[in-house]
Amino acid sequence: MFSQMVVNGLANGALYALIALGLTLIYGVMNLSNFAQGEFAMVGAFAAYFLKQLHMGYLLTVILSFAVAGVVGLICYFLAFYPLRRSNPLNMMLSSMGVSIFLVNLSQYIFSPTPKVVETPFSDQSIQILGVYLSEQRLLIVIVSLVLCGLTYWVLERSKFGRSVRAASIDPDTAMLYGIPTNKISMITFVVGVALTGIAGALTAPIYNVFPTMGISLTLKAFVVVVLGGMGNIVGAILGGFIIGLIESFSAGYISTGFQDAIVFTILFLVLIFRPQGILSKVRGEKV
Amino acid sequence: MTRARKIYFLAIAAICIFGVYGSLYLQNLYLLRVAILAVITAILALSVDILVGYTGQISLGQAGFFGIGAYVMGILNTNFHLPFWISLVFAILFTGFVGFVLGLPTTKLKGHFLGIATMGFGVIVNGVLNNWTSVTGGPNGIRGIETPYFFSISLEYGNYFLGFALASLFVVILLIFLIVHSPIGRAWRCLRQDEITAYVAGINVYKYKLIAFMLSGGIAGYAGSLFAGYMTFISPETFDLNQSISLITTVIMGGSGTLLGPLLGTAILSFVNEWLRNFSELRLVIYGFILVTMITLLPEGIYPFFKRKILFFFTSKKKKRSIETEGSNGKDVVNE
Amino acid sequence: MERMSLMNKVIMSASNISVRFGGLWAVKDVNMEVETNQVHGVMGPNGAGKSTFLNVLSGLQQPSNGYLKISNQKIVKGKPWKMTELGLSRSFQTVRLLPEMSVLENVLVGGHLYASKNPLNILLRTKKYRNTEKVLTEKACDLLRMMGIEAKADQKITGLSLQERRRVEIARSLMTEPRILLLDEPCAGLNPHETDKIAQMILTIKSRGISVILVEHNVRMILSISDKILVLDHGRKIAEGSPTDITKDEGVIKAYLGGAAHA
Ligand SMILES: Nc1ncnc2c1ncn2[C@@H]1O[C@H](COP(=O)(O)OP(=O)(O)OP(=O)(O)O)[C@@H](O)[C@H]1O
Numbered sequence: 001m002f003s004q005m006v007v008n009g010l011a012n013g014a015l016y017a018l019i020a021l022g023l024t025l026i027y028g029v030m031n032l033s034n035f036a037q038g039e040f041a042m043v044g045a046f047a048a049y050f051l052k053q054l055h056m057g058y059l060l061t062v063i064l065s066f067a068v069a070g071v072v073g074l075i076c077y078f079l080a081f082y083p084l085r086r087s088n089p090l091n092m093m094l095s096s097m098g099v100s101i102f103l104v105n106l107s108q109y110i111f112s113p114t115p116k117v118v119e120t121p122f123s124d125q126s127i128q129i130l131g132v133y134l135s136e137q138r139l140l141i142v143i144v145s146l147v148l149c150g151l152t153y154w155v156l157e158r159s160k161f162g163r164s165v166r167a168a169s170i171d172p173d174t175a176m177l178y179g180i181p182t183n184k185i186s187m188i189t190f191v192v193g194v195a196l197t198g199i200a201g202a203l204t205a206p207i208y209n210v211f212p213t214m215g216i217s218l219t220l221k222a223f224v225v226v227v228l229g230g231m232g233n234i235v236g237a238i239l240g241g242f243i244i245g246l247i248e249s250f251s252a253g254y255i256s257t258g259f260q261d262a263i264v265f266t267i268l269f270l271v272l273i274f275r276p277q278g279i280l281s282k283v284r285g286e287k288v
Numbered sequence: 289m290t291r292a293r294k295i296y297f298l299a300i301a302a303i304c305i306f307g308v309y310g311s312l313y314l315q316n317l318y319l320l321r322v323a324i325l326a327v328i329t330a331i332l333a334l335s336v337d338i339l340v341g342y343t344g345q346i347s348l349g350q351a352g353f354f355g356i357g358a359y360v361m362g363i364l365n366t367n368f369h370l371p372f373w374i375s376l377v378f379a380i381l382f383t384g385f386v387g388f389v390l391g392l393p394t395t396k397l398k399g400h401f402l403g404i405a406t407m408g409f410g411v412i413v414n415g416v417l418n419n420w421t422s423v424t425g426g427p428n429g430i431r432g433i434e435t436p437y438f439f440s441i442s443l444e445y446g447n448y449f450l451g452f453a454l455a456s457l458f459v460v461i462l463l464i465f466l467i468v469h470s471p472i473g474r475a476w477r478c479l480r481q482d483e484i485t486a487y488v489a490g491i492n493v494y495k496y497k498l499i500a501f502m503l504s505g506g507i508a509g510y511a512g513s514l515f516a517g518y519m520t521f522i523s524p525e526t527f528d529l530n531q532s533i534s535l536i537t538t539v540i541m542g543g544s545g546t547l548l549g550p551l552l553g554t555a556i557l558s559f560v561n562e563w564l565r566n567f568s569e570l571r572l573v574i575y576g577f578i579l580v581t582m583i584t585l586l587p588e589g590i591y592p593f594f595k596r597k598i599l600f601f602f603t604s605k606k607k608k609r610s611i612e613t614e615g616s617n618g619k620d621v622v623n624e
Numbered sequence: 625m626e627r628m629s630l631m632n633k634v635i636m637s638a639s640n641i642s643v644r645f646g647g648l649w650a651v652k653d654v655n656m657e658v659e660t661n662q663v664h665g666v667m668g669p670n671g672a673g674k675s676t677f678l679n680v681l682s683g684l685q686q687p688s689n690g691y692l693k694i695s696n697q698k699i700v701k702g703k704p705w706k707m708t709e710l711g712l713s714r715s716f717q718t719v720r721l722l723p724e725m726s727v728l729e730n731v732l733v734g735g736h737l738y739a740s741k742n743p744l745n746i747l748l749r750t751k752k753y754r755n756t757e758k759v760l761t762e763k764a765c766d767l768l769r770m771m772g773i774e775a776k777a778d779q780k781i782t783g784l785s786l787q788e789r790r791r792v793e794i795a796r797s798l799m800t801e802p803r804i805l806l807l808d809e810p811c812a813g814l815n816p817h818e819t820d821k822i823a824q825m826i827l828t829i830k831s832r833g834i835s836v837i838l839v840e841h842n843v844r845m846i847l848s849i850s851d852k853i854l855v856l857d858h859g860r861k862i863a864e865g866s867p868t869d870i871t872k873d874e875g876v877i878k879a880y881l882g883g884a885a886h887a
């Protein structure tokens with residue numbers, strides 16, 4: 001029972017980590033709290049569903065969902081965020097809320113609110129590891145998420161592009177002076193950030209089904225994860241993802257599923273009060 | 289008070305009286321319902337504006353206050369059989385208190401963090417309303433809330449209720465006006481623009497943020513009670529994250545930090561909402577699209593935009609030039 | 625020197641103030657006594673810790689070590705607004721004004737402590753309320769006049785020159801009725817003529833019975849108007865005394881004037 005909860009928590013955690021990773025990247029570079037983040041998981045999931053209807057292999061649909069979410073992200077970026085790049089963060093945030101409403105209801109219009117099932121060659125087969133049952137699908141989620149998180153981390157830390165991204169997120173104006181094209185960096189970060197979330201959507205699709213409002217609770221969770229790990233902190237987001245996954249799994253197991261969200265947010269409050277900079281980041285004071 | 293100001297105030301008072309009086313003659317029941325809900329939304333939007341506009345504190349959990357106000361009314365009125373007016377007082381005091389308690393930790397937070405924390409507040413309240421079934425009735429909500437008598441006038445008649453709601457709105461507007469144009473409002477605007485300046489001016493920043501949270505909570509709670517009294521039935525789904533988001537967009541779109549902005553925003557969004565009913569399924573798709581377009585095109589808000597344009601239209605050419613240069617400077621300073 | 629210390633009372637003292645940022649001691653074991661009716665100069669090369677020291681005095685920075693005493697009252701964890709209530713006020717190295725408000729309003733903000741904040745008075749607009757507001761507005765206008773910018777009272781800050789902004793900031797600080805005024809490089813970026821005017825203004829402020837702590841890079845200016853000077857380098861006090869003492873101090877000449885022994 002206990003170890004089963006741990007395993008489920010970790011599997012969900014990997015997913016949250018992946019979504020939060022995109023959210024935190026976008027926050028870091030664009031100073032945008034993207035309330036439409038979860039909607040890109042929904043887009044990815046519907047892409048997987050739709051492509052599956054065309055008799056594509058599941059793994060291929062997962063890869064394509066990355067592209068679909070990325071393209072949708074690119075369009076949204078130019079319509080909703082690019083015009084506000086010099087405006088205040090609150091307006092950007094509201095714009096992302098508008099995007100969220102738009103995407104949720106558009107997919108409701110196109111696909112209807114009824115949950116869809118996406119089949120996967122992995123779904124039914126559970127494998128037993130040390131007395132704990134883990135479906136292959138969940139194993140796939142954990143592996144893909146970890147690989148993608150690791151890859152992103154590696155790109156950010158090691159590549160020239162990654163260095164530019166980090167520079168742009170620390171101080172966009174100075175970065176611009178050094179010839180770093182911050183607008184382009186913003187665009188790429190946004191697109192990659194939401195495309196990663198798209199994959200997360202395609203990965204969960206077989207477990208939780210696909211429906212238009214599926215992204216909303218994912219957005220909320222991702223925010224909690226990002227705050228927990230420290231806004232803009234990549235390692236923090238990954239770690240935070242697993243922590244929230246575990247907490248959620250335990251609260252569902254020991255308390256009640258209904259209070260799950262309330263409990264997650266209560267934890268968020270405690271973090272905000274006692275460690276507003278997140279569990280990993282250091283405090284940065286304002287210089288007078 | 290100068291003479292021009294006196295005339296200005298008399299004119300507004302006249303509008304208020306005519307508004308309340310005119311509401312008695314609205315015949316169309318559908319319009320009546322839309323108008324009443326719009327007035328309640330306007331009160332809520334103003335409560336958001338206290339935080340977002342005047343104090344610069346993002347609130348993504350206003351539906352939480354709204355819901356608490358409505359449920360305090362519902363519970364006291366149905367379970368404890370307290371009269372509407374007494375429940376109303378409790379609802380306002382309690383939501384004000386909740387604003388205070390929420391403010392204790394959140395006044396230390398800024399920007400995105402504050403946004404997420406207040407959003408968390410809304411989600412937690414909604415979670416409690418949905419799950420604490422023994423008290424709140426869970427997803428089924430509370431039925432049979434009394435619609436009050438105002439002295440001997442039953443507000444069950446939509447016209448009377450609209451008149452009462454409008455009068456409440458005007459009182460709220462007056463209240464906010466008086467506070468905003470006072471040292472308290474000055475302290476709010478100061479800490480919104482720069483907290484460090486507020487510090488050295490001797491302003492206890494946290495105290496003034498707390499005042500804003502309490503006032504905002506209390507007013508939203510009042511709107512909640514009004515809503516409960518009008519609908520006689522409440523359930524958690526009215527008080528969810530969407531409600532909070534819609535309220536803050538109303539304020540930003542109309543023009544935050546002004547009194548007319550949120551009213552204008554409410555009027556426009558209520559109208560758009562009703563108009564979109566023609567599109568049934570596509571309604572919210574278009575709504576989202578309009579939201580994004582409005583914010584990207586007029587990020588400063590509709591009311592400030594038109595006010596600037598109209599004032600600009602009436603200024604002399606010479607002045608125009610100086611305003612233009614000043615305006616460009618202003619942008620630089622704000623962006624810094 | 626002797627005569628002065630007999631006449632002047634110590635109103636604030638800072639004892640062993642130290643501030644650490646990570647591995648760096650921005651300020652280390654600095655002592656200072658502020659006397660009534662004096663201009664205290666604070667000098668030091670860039671990064672010496674002058675602004676950080678002022679931040680500690682005004683409560684914006686909690687010292688890692690040491691404490692302040694105002695009128696023999698020990699201050700522990702002084703909140704910035706408390707310091708203002710106790711009679712400290714300051715300007716900033718990079719001017720801090722409110723861009724969305726007019727010049728007059730910016731100054732009025734400084735009158736917060738004396739404004740009528742009782743909700744009942746505010747809601748009923750009682751006579752008392754209207755009177756205090758009127759008195760405050762008049763006081764703000766007076767200060768603007770003293771600073772020579774009353775003509776711009778209704779303008780937005782964005783239309784003002786740097787010099788004018790500095791003056792508005794000083795007017796706002798005076799509005800809090802301080803006993804001690806802290807000025808962080810009030811002449812940075814100003815030309816010699818404007819600098820002289822600010823120097824004049826500081827002397828006027830002093831003549832009103834307000835002590836001034838003045839941080840300034842302009843050596844000529846600070847030497848000419850200070851009664852007493854404190855020199856910091858790498859966060860430590862390297863000299864303290866009258867302007868003439870300071871110009872003769874070997875350590876100061878070495879650290880501050882970079883060996884070029886002419887002052
Ligand atoms: N918030 C901070 N975090 C980290 N280091 C800081 C901070 N504020 C100041 N410092 C460092 O402390 C040292 C002292 O800075 P301070 O601003 O007090 O110097 P200053 O004497 O005012 O210099 P200047 O003449 O350039 O204004 C500097 O090395 C500075 O980089």
Ligand SMILES: [Mg+2]
Nearest residue numbers: 674675676717
């Ligand atoms: Mg300095």
